[in-house]
Amino acid sequence: MARMHTRRRGSSGSDRPATDDPPEWSDVDAEAIEDRVVELAEEGYDPSQIGLKLRDEGVQGTPVPSVKAATDKKVTEILDENDAAPEMPEDLYNLLEKAVNLWEHVDENQQDHSNKRALQNTESKIRRLANYYRGDAIDEDFEYTYENAKELLE
Structure with missing residues (x-):
């Protein structure tokens, strides 16, 4: 399958075994x-x-x-x-963390156009993922901004 923001295709990962049963050597309760x-x-x-x-x-x-x-x-x-789940889905949290780091980098290095583009792509992914999770895993009124992301990560 092609990548979201490039024309390349990724290399495929390893396949899991087709069986649903745990292996005999791993007999943990x-x-x-x-x-x-x-x-x-x-x-x-x-x-x-x-x-x-x-x-x-x-x-x-x-x-x-x-x-x-x-x-x-x-x-x-x-x-x-067991009420030990994280407050925010892991993929959204990682994207917010990446966006905050990119934002700070672009703020210091305004001529870094490739990272400005990477920030735009990351923010686009965040908005798309926020729409998916809105109402279930995150608040209904969640809106992505740099300030909100920085506040959520603290």
Whole structure:
């Protein structure tokens, strides 16, 4: 599939196995996985970082290749059930962080036209994503501005 703001196509990533069952070598209990997910969230990790930690470190020394295959729930669903979900969706938060950094860079370097264009593209993605999340994950009256983004990130 083509990229949003370029004419290039990205290289494809690796495919997950077609099976929905967890592998035999990873026989960790679903309750232990859920407890570890909540514990990592309380330590301040994002949902994507939690998945990486479980893949690399595992639960009680046994790696968990896929939380969804082992528990039949996504990491964000587990966090929602245990009231440990982040206030804002992770993808929107990361885009806001990127926009604030670009805004500050462009403010200092006004002749940097390529980063001005990158800021425009990032702000466009934020507005599109905010429309998707509006009413469910973010407030109905959320409006993207640099000041609002900076305030949300603090």
